[in-house]
Amino acid sequence: MKTIVIIAAGGRGHRMGESICKQFLELKGMSIIARTILKFQTCKAVDGVIIGITAGEEDYFKEKVLSETGETKLVKLVSGGEERQDTVWNCLKVLPERCEIVLVHDGVRPLVSEQLIEKVAETASEKGAVIPALPAEETTKKVSDGVVMETLNRKEIWLAQTPQGFRRDLIVEAYKKARKKQLRGTDDASLVEALGRKVYVVKGEKQNMKITTPFDLKIALRLLEDIDRKIK
Secondary structure (H helix, E strand, O other): OOEEEEEEEOOOOHHHOOOOOHHHOEEOOEEHHHHHHHHHHOOOOOOEEEEEEOOOOHHHHHHHOHHHHOOOOEEEEEEOOOOHHHHHHHHHOOOOOOOOEEEEEEOOOOOOOHHHHHHHHHHHHHHOEEEEEEEOOOOOEEEEOOEEEEEOOHHHOEEEOOOEEEEHHHHHHHHHHHHHHOOOOOOHHHHHHOOOOOOEEEEOOOOOOOOOOHHHHHHHHHHHHHHHHHHO
């Protein structure tokens, strides 16, 4: 299994304001996380899927999600940790021996295209570390305590997405160092950056949004309906 994707699906999603985790919310007849998993199961560039889930939700996940997706490329369900970084680390520890490339994806980004997945996997193989990102389109400010401290150069600001891709040895090394130094990163690439290694960028997709609020869910539904119309 050359390329494995780790899907981080252990969040509680408090900002969604629902009684169930945001990844289990329905998006046009199917749970968000199921739609995310299916994108990787049908992508030829991905050989296997490891899913990090909230501890204690294994039975619910199997009954609710795997009934929608099947287990075509599933390698393992892994109990997550307190935070996303802990969940990804738990997944890294069970990578198959033959794995060479690791993709890490947010479970609540169900509209990622197979083309972007393939591009990230290919670039990770060539360069070692890569993220998809979009250039900032609005003026960006550095703010502290409600006061603007600085206007940033918009041309240098890019908004990171997932899947982020890495050679296996590099991302494992980055996570080991982070644990040793008790370093917390806002994404996986930031831990690789802490090693002093280059992280490359490929152009992301506007539709590859992260669903974290009720408004996001409404936008995702509209985007999915538009995608379905174009396919038909």
